[in-house]
Amino acid sequence: MANEKKLVEAITSMEEDFAQWYTDVVKKAELIDYSSVRGCMILRPAGYAIWEKIQKEVDRRFKETGVENVYMPMFIPESLLQKEKDHVEGFAPEVAWVTQGGLEPLQERLVVRPTSETLFCDLYSNIVHSYRDLPKLYNQWCSVVRWEKTTRPFLRTTEFLWQEGHTAHATAEEAEERTVQMLNLYADFCEQVLAIPMIKGRKTEKEKFAGAESTYTIEALMHDGKALQSGTSHNFGDGFAKAFGIQYSDKNNQLQYAHQTSWGITTRLIGAIIMVHGDDSGLVLPPRIAPIQVMIVPIMQKKEGVLEKAYALKEELSKCFDVKVDDSDKSPGWKFSEQEMRGIPVRVEIGPKDIEANQCVVVRRDTREKITVSLDELQMKLGEILDAMQKDMLERARTHRDAHTYTVTNYEEFKTTVKEKPGFIKAMWCGEEACELKIKEDTTATSRCMPFEQEKITDTCVCCGKPAKTMVYWGKAY
């Protein structure tokens, strides 16, 4: 049993040191490895497979709304980046610069894309001419680079994987509708597939995207009470269209500017899965996003017939689930620890006695519940167990979030709450950036969003006491 102990002991307890627990999990579950480039991570098979499943699910949803995929160059000429004033100010300080190609210095420096608004705008200015050419609903899956000073696996890395959707529309209304549509798509995906409940809302002026008219966001609460911005959707109005000259002839042959949006999610979502669902034994993956859903662990596998039975079960179950057999020469206890560390939703234990009794033991990763199941009913029961686990994980995450969401009416309470009760704070706000800045300075909490679902808590701003305009979710954030 020495081996099992070693694997489990290697993880720091999450209550003791959440940051270290997180780092331990991403390494021990073999999701990532560090590379020789500062701030760049290697996504190992177990980590990349989660991203592949996210891509598959989200891409299907995109395409159902008419989105088409494209691929844009990874380089942006300096002059193109500079076309939209707010945008370049937002990104120029944190980009990587290519200054030499082959053996010669470049005449114009190139930026490794931190985001591709400028390239999409350049394309749209070339291919959008008539109202018939609209809408354009393009998306790309790629990596982007932002030169970060401090990095953390999945949450903030120099290079990261994402998708960026960029659309162009004839009217402001249509652009706004698409902005909200994509935010809702993200939120539904996160709730239904990742089992993470989201607060949907609008970012304040201070927190919105560089160049956007408005930015919408989905915000989740991690197990340690910190918030994670999990996806954003921006309405650009016609600002970029004016900077890049994206014009079309309408039905009356009048020249009009297009209205644009962009929206994205990143590998950061994998960080959210870890920090919402994980426990002291490692990762816990919601069944709908788990690359392997069922791990069959043969007990006394050298006994005649055991491995054969395990393979036969895999064969049968693979029609409905993603199944693997752990037939390595490790001990069952070691295999259990590994399956738990990797967050595989259920494990099926089957040994000689089980085979004799025509049954097996199913163990849920989240509750550790052990359920003895007749082999005749295994497929049906596994379906029920995985469905229940998916549902329970969402409910537990919602309960945790709600239990760590505090309604606050005055500034003293605000400060104490930030200090003593990690979580979301709901409080009223006057709408002035000065109060956001003061709150951040006093508490390090930031405005997460102005939720779509508004409540009136008090009449006055929690910070300055002037008349309140809106209710805001506040919190410390990753």
Place this chain on the structure above:
Amino acid sequence: MANEKKLVEAITSMEEDFAQWYTDVVKKAELIDYSSVRGCMILRPAGYAIWEKIQKEVDRRFKETGVENVYMPMFIPESLLQKEKDHVEGFAPEVAWVTQGGLEPLQERLVVRPTSETLFCDLYSNIVHSYRDLPKLYNQWCSVVRWEKTTRPFLRTTEFLWQEGHTAHATAEEAEERTVQMLNLYADFCEQVLAIPMIKGRKTEKEKFAGAESTYTIEALMHDGKALQSGTSHNFGDGFAKAFGIQYSDKNNQLQYAHQTSWGITTRLIGAIIMVHGDDSGLVLPPRIAPIQVMIVPIMQKKEGVLEKAYALKEELSKCFDVKVDDSDKSPGWKFSEQEMRGIPVRVEIGPKDIEANQCVVVRRDTREKITVSLDELQMKLGEILDAMQKDMLERARTHRDAHTYTVTNYEEFKTTVKEKPGFIKAMWCGEEACELKIKEDTTATSRCMPFEQEKITDTCVCCGKPAKTMVYWGKAY
């Protein structure tokens, strides 16, 4: 009819100017657009969708052989690139250099990956310890950058999309087996899905990959008689393992070096599809790779019931095929031209008279054959037509290649053939690089490969007359 004419006239005839025809097709079929970065292309929806289908088909085949996907950083530190001598010499002259991150110059320059051998080796040196850790069968889908002087869409661009597989094995035999296995996988995919027959063989020392022990290749013949290297698979032996210190303990607890392979295909394959199957009306896509297989064109679509019938057909046919209805307000003739330009394998024409007769007209893109089909049999007949088209396209490509493959016995004939008969040349070779260099200088033809299927044409080298070692395919190449 003015519109239709304009679209068709815009393409240069392929017999007149093949290079211009190619450029016209990639633009008019809306596969690519040029970007504001020299040599970088934009893959538009019609182009990217072909790549997505290639990815899906190839990735499934990879996974069936045990390959797992990962993602490695796009940057390589200069010192890491320099670890394997031949490798750095091969790539250093053609890479893009990042010299500044954020506002500060970097202490060590970074290369934007031209290929990722060095990163995979660095990872393997960290995670491979025991024979139990082998084999490692990793692959990634990403883009790479090579600073090319002259570029052409899909065939040679500064940035391009590809997959790169990198494996590590316990023995030399296993590495060789994997190298050949992946080459065969590529060839089968190209023949069965892209309808492009391939010559499989080994590259000469001169043409092999920088750092490889041996390089295998699949070579195809384009319509203009030029060759296209379409995929490669490299056996590295233990050269990289020695340079990077990738060692494992074998079953006897002895330290051994790993044996490695790498293998890749790129968006270049889309260029091959265009140049093997295209005609003067545009692109012709093999049914198995076409993102849209069936375009339904309603005739007199404003008449009651026509559009409804078209939508109903789409609904029904979508169970088996990728189907679209062109319900735009363009004329049928214009729609026909567009469907032909985009290479959509079949079009289904349906108008009021057809509906009355419970039939429609199916038109094959490759042969332009018009087939009247009862609506009751449409699904079955379409399946047959698409299967026949797939088969016929491969056969035509094979016939064209064989008709343009010339067996040559002496050097005068060699030179005349290169000049007058574009195609593959089969001729004997002594094995000396001097002859390859002379042939290239005299004719611009290069050795394409030493095919697995050898023939003995003469006893002597076609160039120098010394004893011949092997039969080689020669040709001008893209």
